[in-house]
Amino acid sequence: MSCPKTxxxxxxxxxxxxxxxxxAFEAHVQGCTRCSHTLEEMxxxxxxxxxxxxxxxxxxxxxxxxxxxxxxxxxxxxxxxPFFVRFxxxxxxxxxxxxxxxxxxxxxxxxxxxxTTNIASSLSLDLFDATPPGTLGGAYLAxxxxxxxx
Amino acid sequence: MQNSDDFSLIARFKDGDRSSFxxxxxxxxxxxxxxxxxxxxxxxDAEDAAQDVFLKAFQALPKFQPDASLxxxxxxxxxxxxxxxxxxxxxxxxxxxxxxxERLIHDQASDAPSPEKLYQAKEIxxxxxxxxxxLSPKLRAIIVLKEVEGLSYEEIAxxxxxxxxxxxxxxxxxxxxxxxxxxxx
Numbered sequence: 153m154s155c156p157k158t159x160x161x162x163x164x165x166x167x168x169x170x171x172x173x174x175x176a177f178e179a180h181v182q183g184c185t186r187c188s189h190t191l192e193e194m195x196x197x198x199x200x201x202x203x204x205x206x207x208x209x210x211x212x213x214x215x216x217x218x219x220x221x222x223x224x225x226x227x228x229x230x231x232x233x234p235f236f237v238r239f240x241x242x243x244x245x246x247x248x249x250x251x252x253x254x255x256x257x258x259x260x261x262x263x264x265x266x267x268t269t270n271i272a273s274s275l276s277l278d279l280f281d282a283t284p285p286g287t288l289g290g291a292y293l294a295x296x297x298x299x300x301x302x
Numbered sequence: 303m304q305n306s307d308d309f310s311l312i313a314r315f316k317d318g319d320r321s322s323f324x325x326x327x328x329x330x331x332x333x334x335x336x337x338x339x340x341x342x343x344x345x346x347d348a349e350d351a352a353q354d355v356f357l358k359a360f361q362a363l364p365k366f367q368p369d370a371s372l373x374x375x376x377x378x379x380x381x382x383x384x385x386x387x388x389x390x391x392x393x394x395x396x397x398x399x400x401x402x403x404e405r406l407i408h409d410q411a412s413d414a415p416s417p418e419k420l421y422q423a424k425e426i427x428x429x430x431x432x433x434x435x436x437l438s439p440k441l442r443a444i445i446v447l448k449e450v451e452g453l454s455y456e457e458i459a460x461x462x463x464x465x466x467x468x469x470x471x472x473x474x475x476x477x478x479x480x481x482x483x484x485x486x487x
Contacts, residue, residue, distance in 0.1 A: 162473055162477050162478075166473070193485070194481060196484075197481055197484060200427065200430050201430070201449035201450060203427070204427045204450070206336055206450075207339040207345070208336070209332050209334075210335070213335065213352070213353075217324075217331075217353050217356045218327070221320070221356075221357065221360045
């Protein structure tokens, strides 16, 4: 069977009842088994909390927090950092391309003729003999050349 | 609980001395971690949440008004962080609970309890943790602040930004639900 006064138990335990209310409640509890039983259970609950384990912060907790705050500081103005990095990358790329173009121009201006001759000679077949030395082909060619000369 | 040390640490922080924040963390870490541990029920989530609390505090501290007390402000951040905390996948929670070695049993060193009593207390505490986990986050927050952290109704009202009447009724409701649950266990 429930009792409407059980609602006061929590406030009574926390010493939140006024003097008159407190005295009246204490008198009520003497004669109400329901309230006295619930009051005991609530007291046990409080004791369970009081005797319960406390969990201190694990070792190195503050260091880990500070490491994360340092990361946070680094990330301040997050849009600016990538922009700066991209800007530097683009500038370096531009410098490399410009240097490459300029160097190419200088080299081609100084040795255009030599380069043309080199290319032409590299494409020539004069390096090769018409026939391998000491073969019948060579003798035949020599004979035909003699007959042409005649 | 707010004292001049907190004020001077905050003032130093606002003047650009970031090292003062480490002192703030060291001063309040045990309470915040303990609150998170009771709110979330395991060491792994509690550490993540407690770290988040201090990161949020670090970012918001420049705007902190010294008319509020630092610890109630931190408790408020902690409570909200734990209520909104997204649990890690279940296997991480199960295998990530490495806080066993750090636990301390709150007893009188001069009057060491017998192994039976210790065992009994541990069983009650286990049941209590299970029952706490069954409460709604709001009721859990209020009962942890009241019974574990020992805050007064007024401090809880300030921390959670609710009226004293709401605090009283929620504390009573949380106790009632816990009591019913403890009976079952």
